[in-house]
Amino acid sequence: MANSPIGKIFACHECDHFYSYEMIPVGAKANCHHCGNLLYRHIPDSINRSLALYLTALILFFIANIFPFLSLELGGRVVDSILFSSGWAMYKLGMGELGALIILTSILFPFTVIVGMLYLLIPARLGTVAPFMSQVYRIVNKLIPWSLVGVFMLGVLIAIVKLQDLANVATGPSLVALTLLLLVYTAARANFDPHDLWSFAEHNFSNLSREDIENHKILNCHTCGLLSRQTANSQNCTRCLSPLHFRKHNSVEVTWALLIAAFVLLIPANVYPVMTVIRFGQGEPSTILSGVLHLIESGMWGLAMIVFIASIVVPVLKLVILSFLLISVHKKSDWRPRDRTLLYRVTEIVGAWSMVDIFLVGLLSSLVSLDALSTIRPGIGAVFFAAVVVITMFAAHSFDPRLIWDQIKENNNKD
Numbered sequence: 001m002a003n004s005p006i007g008k009i010f011a012c013h014e015c016d017h018f019y020s021y022e023m024i025p026v027g028a029k030a031n032c033h034h035c036g037n038l039l040y041r042h043i044p045d046s047i048n049r050s051l052a053l054y055l056t057a058l059i060l061f062f063i064a065n066i067f068p069f070l071s072l073e074l075g076g077r078v079v080d081s082i083l084f085s086s087g088w089a090m091y092k093l094g095m096g097e098l099g100a101l102i103i104l105t106s107i108l109f110p111f112t113v114i115v116g117m118l119y120l121l122i123p124a125r126l127g128t129v130a131p132f133m134s135q136v137y138r139i140v141n142k143l144i145p146w147s148l149v150g151v152f153m154l155g156v157l158i159a160i161v162k163l164q165d166l167a168n169v170a171t172g173p174s175l176v177a178l179t180l181l182l183l184v185y186t187a188a189r190a191n192f193d194p195h196d197l198w199s200f201a202e203h204n205f206s207n208l209s210r211e212d213i214e215n216h217k218i219l220n221c222h223t224c225g226l227l228s229r230q231t232a233n234s235q236n237c238t239r240c241l242s243p244l245h246f247r248k249h250n251s252v253e254v255t256w257a258l259l260i261a262a263f264v265l266l267i268p269a270n271v272y273p274v275m276t277v278i279r280f281g282q283g284e285p286s287t288i289l290s291g292v293l294h295l296i297e298s299g300m301w302g303l304a305m306i307v308f309i310a311s312i313v314v315p316v317l318k319l320v321i322l323s324f325l326l327i328s329v330h331k332k333s334d335w336r337p338r339d340r341t342l343l344y345r346v347t348e349i350v351g352a353w354s355m356v357d358i359f360l361v362g363l364l365s366s367l368v369s370l371d372a373l374s375t376i377r378p379g380i381g382a383v384f385f386a387a388v389v390v391i392t393m394f395a396a397h398s399f400d401p402r403l404i405w406d407q408i409k410e411n412n413n414k415d
């Protein structure tokens with residue numbers, strides 16, 4: 001019989017307040033009273049459901065990768081594009097680093113997450129534990145924020161609209177598979193309850209009492225959420241083997257360093273062209289901003305808004321919000337901790353959507369390669385922009401939102 005977490009103590013990941021698991025109705029979710037973070041949900045039959053969905057996702061993943069998803073027809077010539085093409089085109093055009101980033105985030109990481117989850121769920125379905133479960137769980141967890149199927153899909157939609165005035169665009173069977181993959185993958189993640197998986201494992205739930213929590217320093221595992229009493233200077237989670245620390249190591253310093261790097265890189269990312277459209281031998285380099293203006297001139301207001309928000313507003317806002325959070329922590333502010341945590345959560349979620357510009361450059365470069373007629377080449381600005389997106393994502397991950405709450409607790413203790 002599997003173990004249940006009911007009655008066991010755990011801590012909120014974002015503010016470190018302690019709770020004990022209670023039975024909640026099917027489909028309900030429990031949120032933190034203090035910061036509003038989602039603590040857990042009651043998903044019935046989570047193992048079976050997520051297993052079925054991940055299996056479907058795997059099949060769709062293969063279909064999506066085998067067949068062409070877009071073809072471009074111009075002057076009697078047809079260019080087919082499969083998923084792999086956009087990354088490969090970047091590599092062939094001398095931008096291997098961008099090609100690798102595209103292939104990793106749109107193909108390899110999502111594939112690893114799907115296969116990794118199946119590796120964990122199939123034995124759980126049979127009531128046992130997969131060998132190296134902890135390691136696989138950690139890898140899957142690390143890769144989930146970098147698996148950008150949805151962002152890639154948005155890139156495909158923008159590419160279709162953008163290419164309308166250039167040539168005939170036909171959608172292939174794999175575009176349907178890719179759309180379904182996105183839906184099934186999202187549903188699979190939403191239907192997975194890690195407690196059901198851990199209930200079969202050794203050290204499945206923490207046995208700490210309220211007294212332990214009052215009298216000892218408690219470490220909350222970032223990966224799996226298991227609480228441990230601090231016993232040594234460097235300590236690993238007994239359940240998922242992740243290194244444990246009370247707060248993320250040097251969170252403030254590391255986040256500052258990454259933010260400053262991103263601020264600096266934002267300049268060349270906006271000054272240099274992200275791509276060059278060559279028509280009948282005439283090159284027309286375009287920066288992020290001139291690309292947006294070009295869309296407005298062509299009357300594509302909606303698209304211009306999406307590109308403007310994803311590639312200019314989001315990166316700048318993210319840098320500003322993270323800087324504000326760091327300064328507020330530094331100043332030991334006790335101003336609206338719940339709202340500041342919400343701001344943090346938003347930056348963490350929206351950051352990856354800026355990648356849409358990189359996917360778009362890759363898609364356009366692979367599709368529009370009709371030599372003399374029309375060709376799109378990536379520009380050096382795209383490399384700087386990709387660096388900004390990746391670095392700000394790392395910056396958001398390195399910031400520890402519990403630092404916001406430490407000051408509040410300190411003030412409460414004084415009162």
Ligand SMILES: [Zn+2]
Nearest residue numbers: 012015032035
């Ligand atoms: Zn909380």
Ligand SMILES: [Zn+2]
Nearest residue numbers: 221224237240
């Ligand atoms: Zn853990």
